[in-house]
Amino acid sequence: MNHSSAGRRILLLPNELTSTPALSSALEKAGYQVVEGHLSQLALHELVHDPPCLVLAAEGSGGHSVETLTRTLKLDAFLGRLPLIVFVRDSRLNDVDWGSLGVDDFITVPYRTEDVVHRVRLCLSRLTRSLDANPLTRLPGNTTILCETTARIQSQQPFALAYLDIDNFKSFNDRYGYGRGDEVLIVACRILTTVVGELAGSEGFVGHVGGDDFVFMSRPDTIDAICETIIKRFDLVIPDFYDREDRLKGYIDSVDRRGNKEQFPIMSLSIAVVTNERSPIAHPGDVSKIASELKKRAKAMKGSVYVKDQRGQAVGETHSLKTDSITQLPTTS
Structure with a gap:
């Protein structure tokens, strides 16, 4: 910086x-x-x-x-x-x-x-x-994320940036309390930093936007493997954070933002991946705009999923934002 x-x-x-x-x-x-x-x-x-x-x-x-x-x-x-x-x-x-x-x-x-x-x-x-730095995870926060994003754009080298959101995290917090929620965030941080370190090395970066929102960066040729590995490891460990009864059901009973009763599935990941591999990015604001659209699509799907930016591959087609990987939680009886 x-x-x-x-x-x-x-x-x-x-x-x-x-x-x-x-x-x-x-x-x-x-x-x-x-x-x-x-x-x-x-x-x-x-x-x-x-x-x-x-x-x-x-x-x-x-x-x-x-x-x-x-x-x-x-x-x-x-x-x-x-x-x-x-x-x-x-x-x-x-x-x-x-x-x-x-x-x-x-x-x-x-x-x-x-x-x-x-x-x-x-x-x-x-x-x-x-x-x-985020006080809980000690990961760099928004100022560093912005500087890192700007530096990668200005380098004009290929890069991929992923926004990660933990689905159903709020309902988990409401059900089990913030202490248990913080444990989930710390485990998510460890998974992210470990996987990005293993697969991206010195080209990798992990940041914590706040709450259950994270960012990670790498070269485009490693981003798929990183997303797939993060999803696999997160989905493997996250059921253990639930009480046995909720884990067996596969959901918890809580209320939505309007106060209505609802069943919330086990937490999963929605990851939006933006890349300049096929179409250039000129400003950090462009990254946020593209990622916002991708994240909407990811969150509309069940289970853990990452949606990858495909601009430049099928310009003008509404289906040009392609889902590359979906990892579903196994059903429990």
Whole structure:
């Protein structure tokens, strides 16, 4: 991912060793705006109006030790939410309890200005990934998915992107509770990451849009095998999440979104596969539009199924979106 640094402000709380024109110059050359200050003199109303993205604080600034400096910053309602990198003398490294300090990184003094720039970029990159990651599965979320999709479109190399939705997941949650639902999502995540890792290797990507919606990507020549294997493994394990009575029946009794009683089958997968193999894709929005239509078709079918984009093969025909694989759950007696 390319994290643009243009126009991003850094609050620098210096001491006599770090307040150097070279440091500010290097950061500004990298696209950051540097605001120097001291804790006792900060005009917080100005910072809130145009907030910094990170704080660089040097031990000794305002006469504070790194412990006192960090504690003061973290107690501040505004500054305490920002990522914090501290400058500390090399001789102090073993004296500091880094586990309890609450800083995001440290830089030893003396330092090289180019190293500071790299550490700032890495810190912000980590923060972006952390905020984007789904808290349950730890898979990358929508920001990373968009960046990955855009990168694959711009590379003009063949790629396939699949949207995966777990059918009847809401009724399962209603029946068994969110704790059991979370277990299903974690197992789905493990199946996806394992299968994509096995069959796509470094070409693969898995993301979590949210709820029971996932995305995975690979080269077009591996996407069929990936979808088939995911369906096979999911359908094999998912009945075990149901109570024996419901598992034997093959459905659960619940209510639909209008409050009407309904029988909901065992959970299955609907997968919509979009590819630029035969017809080009110019924008991530095009992917969503095509996938939305494909997913409707997939969800209209019983059991686990993936529907594959066939644009360019039978242009203008309503049946040009072809179902490539359907995996049905075995009937139980």
